[in-house]
Amino acid sequence: MERKGKLIVIEGVDGTGKTTQVKRLRQALQDRGTPARVVFFPNYDSESSALVKMYLRGEMGREPGDVNAYAASAFYAVDRYASFKRDWEDFYRGGGVVIADRYTTSNAVHQCSKLPEDQWPDFLRWLFHFEYDLLGIPAPDRVIFLQAEAAVTEKLLLARYGGDESREDIHEADRAYMARARKAAEYCCCTLGWTPLLCTDGGAMRSIEAIHQDLVSLLDI
Numbered sequence: 001m002e003r004k005g006k007l008i009v010i011e012g013v014d015g016t017g018k019t020t021q022v023k024r025l026r027q028a029l030q031d032r033g034t035p036a037r038v039v040f041f042p043n044y045d046s047e048s049s050a051l052v053k054m055y056l057r058g059e060m061g062r063e064p065g066d067v068n069a070y071a072a073s074a075f076y077a078v079d080r081y082a083s084f085k086r087d088w089e090d091f092y093r094g095g096g097v098v099i100a101d102r103y104t105t106s107n108a109v110h111q112c113s114k115l116p117e118d119q120w121p122d123f124l125r126w127l128f129h130f131e132y133d134l135l136g137i138p139a140p141d142r143v144i145f146l147q148a149e150a151a152v153t154e155k156l157l158l159a160r161y162g163g164d165e166s167r168e169d170i171h172e173a174d175r176a177y178m179a180r181a182r183k184a185a186e187y188c189c190c191t192l193g194w195t196p197l198l199c200t201d202g203g204a205m206r207s208i209e210a211i212h213q214d215l216v217s218l219l220d221i
């Protein structure tokens with residue numbers, strides 16, 4: 001039987017600290033000498049993200065719904081496929097641990113929000129079949145879902161752009177869309193077996209270090 005590694009995905013709506021935690025985790029694994037690879041999606045450094053960039057800049061429409069859930073998913077899926085083939089397939093097949101900042105699971109969160117709820121199960125079945133069975137990129141072994149109160153992440157996201165809302169992409173700029181994404185994320189977390197990790201406490205983010213410690217215990221790596 002073909003050996004395979006382990007794929008761990010850190011998921012959550014925008015501003016919940018995914019990138020911060022994945023970078024912190026990378027540091028911890030390096031310090032311990034654990035051989036692990038970290039991958040970020042979308043892979044903005046690669047040409048494979050060209051369509052994602054066009055979409056987020058609004059070149060195919062200013063509203064997120066202007067590009068339907070299936071088309072937008074395809075843009076992100078090919079970016080992941082290219083990353084897998086070029087950067088981490090060999091490492092993963094050799095038994096390596098790969099940690100992903102967002103993955104197919106982000107399409108689940110962000111694209112469900114364009115569809116009525118009664119279409120979510122069909123869309124999710126299509127999405128996972130498309131990427132894991134047909135394209136053949138690995139399904140995650142674990143998905144950790146970073147949860148945070150909406151008011152807290154909104155404040156952090158705006159701070160990321162120095163308070164300038166005009167720098168947000170078409171998802172971030174549409175607050176109603178973000179609210180639906182949050183609802184879709186909760187649905188996915190409950191129905192798809194993701195592990196929730198609460199990152200806020202009493203209207204504020206918990207410390208990066210406290211969340212990191214929880215993440216390490218959950219992952220057991």
Ligand SMILES: Nc1ncnc2c1ncn2[C@@H]1O[C@H](COP(=O)(O)OP(=O)(O)O)[C@@H](O)[C@H]1O
Pocket residue numbers: 012013014015016017018019020021156157159160205206207208209211
């Ligand atoms: N635990 C935390 N406490 C305070 N600020 C945080 C924390 N985690 C992340 N941030 C900040 O919040 C913003 C969003 O974090 P980021 O990791 O980019 O989130 P995501 O990748 O989920 O969108 C960044 O400015 C980051 O520095």
Ligand SMILES: [Mg+2]
Pocket residue numbers: 018019020101
């Ligand atoms: Mg991020």
